[in-house]
Amino acid sequence: MVLRESQIRRTKSIKNISFTKILLYIFLIVLAVICFTPFYIMIINSTHSNADLASKMSLLPGTSFFENYKRLQDRVNIWTGFKNSIIISTSTTALAAYFGALTAYGFSKYRFRGQKLLFALVLVALMMPAQLGLLGFFKVIKVLGLPNTRLALILPAIATPNIVFFIKSYMDSAVPDSLIEAARIDGCGEFKTFNRIILPIVTPSIATMSIFTFIGSWNSYLMPLIVLNDESKYTVPLMTALAKGVYQTDFGAIYVCVAISMVPIMIVFCFCSKYIIGGLTMGSVKG
Template sequence: MSYSANYSGATAKNLNSNFYTVKKKGRFSIGRAILYVFMTALAVICFLPFYFMIINCTHSSQDIAQKLLIFPGLEFLENYKRMTLLVPIWKGMANSLMIAVSATILSGYFGALTSFGFAKYKFKGKEFLFAIVLGSLIVPQQIALAGISKVIYTLGLVDNRLALIIPAMANPAMVFFTRYYIQSAVSDSVLESARMDGCSEFRIFNSIVMPMIVPSLATMSIFTFIGSWNSYLLPLFILNTQDKYTMPLMTALAKGVYQNDFGAVYSCIAMSMLPIIVVFSFCSKYIISGLTAGAVKE
């Protein structure tokens, strides 16, 4: 009887606790409502420039200059045809795609390899070298451009797309983010077991470490791709031939050629942003999972 009474009392206590928990969760909160309104307003503000860009590329230049357009029009094909007459937009798209994909692959592999060395190896001067990597994060690209340009001129890579791909191997943001992920996700016992089985260090990295750090690599690779695609200053200094121009340079070219033809300019801008929107739309879940990995422990 005592056991049954205690069991019934515990059950009733749990039911009451669950009832009050559900009631508390379902209760209206002014702070939560304000937070939702703020987040919705922020999302709308961030989306509006892309929306107006897409809307404007479907209208004539006269309509764009005279009034605020909210609904799409029927002039996109005409704007696109005028834009492609003098601007090789598809060549720029192919150049940017080749450079961005190559830079992303090199940055991901060599950045992860460097991070593995900083995270799992002990050697003299490791913390000092890592401090230099962190220090390079705060150097603006405008300041670093002088040194990069000197190296590129010395190597004879002027007007060569390799000059935009090779520097991606040294990505301090990739090293910084991936190092701490490796420290938390890759156990030392796993590495020691692999070494006892006769695996070389490169095989351990390629076969064991790389599959375990896919979330962090996916997250940083997306940022690397977007940064490489949107890069304007370095290609402007390096590339001289129009057939090698990237999408940002093609957009600047279209703005110079079609100064008063806003429809053609907006069409070029919309096409340059389309791959970024597609990549971010399909890969945003990897960004969220990579940034929140390790934040919650079971």
């Protein structure tokens, strides 16, 4: 009798768990649909004419995509902006990832005078809006002779406080001090230790921040607008602003431009999304 009652309770518990999982799956599916809907509408709008976009909202594809694309090409060379954005974003991401990890390694595993003060300055820089430094930034690049160049948008990525903070926090828990000491005993130099031992361990955190860095650089509008004045060096966001026209806003061309500009971001996210999960959930190694 007692055995039968325990089996009944176990069966009810399993049913409750199954019902909870079904509700959770339904909630996640609804949430995914809500998140995907703006991208879907953006893609659908790129296939409709300006008249259709002004008069109605449609959830079905139209037939005006190539007409919109032709008008876009008549106004701006979107592929030139695409090339410029690829060069700037990939270079920015690579520099920010490597030097950010290197700086985080110094803060995490070295002890030196003024360390806490310097890290406090990193936190202050993290909390300050970038717009506050625009005037000083422009004066610096003018002194260096970098206005209207891609380097003016790439080189500042060497100092990225949010990457330093995130990777340091990850490194504190994921990289034991004993591992570094063992590498030094084996004769590894500091840079060899960092490049061959530390970097592979903190790859999830680097990849996580690299995704956000790439997206932020790709979507940046204000900094390229200030630095660049040659249309042949414009990035995709600046090309999108030019695509709207002068006397009348061409929504069809704008939606095509935005849809094209989203392709690299979606590719990067699809291939690297697992690193976001890894970067946020890993780091449980203890020294």
